[in-house]
Amino acid sequence: MRIGELAVQAGMSTDTIRFYEKVGLLAGRRLPNGYRDLPPETVVWLHYIRTAQQLGFSLAEIARNGEQLRDSPDTAEALSALFTEKINVIDARMAELAALRDDLAARIGTGCPLRAAGHAAN
Incomplete structure (x- = not known):
């Protein structure tokens, strides 16, 4: 899924998604034309990030806990x-x-x- 489509589905800006990618919260691949390609399940992960932030978790905690939750x-x-x-x-x-x-x-x-x-x- 390209970043623009992901932004619409997640209800956030492409800049936010790029920032999350930059700080290591998201990982996608690059297509031959340079566009980001992120899996559809990224929408759920983005909602998780937003909810966790609203509950007072920092981005560092979210990154650390996300790894823990995925492996649990x-x-x-x-x-x-x-x-x-x-x-x-x-x-x-x-x-x-x-x-x-x-x-x-x-x-x-x-x-x-x-x-x-x-x-x-x-």
């Missing part, structure tokens, strides 16, 4: 493991942000933004 005999179990891992990362980040928020809140009204309430100046 149980895709549902592999996806569940990836989602659990991502939830753990999100939970850790949320805890870090909550601590940062608490630290900032403790500094409100101290007269010095670098001094938390209740701490004496040196």
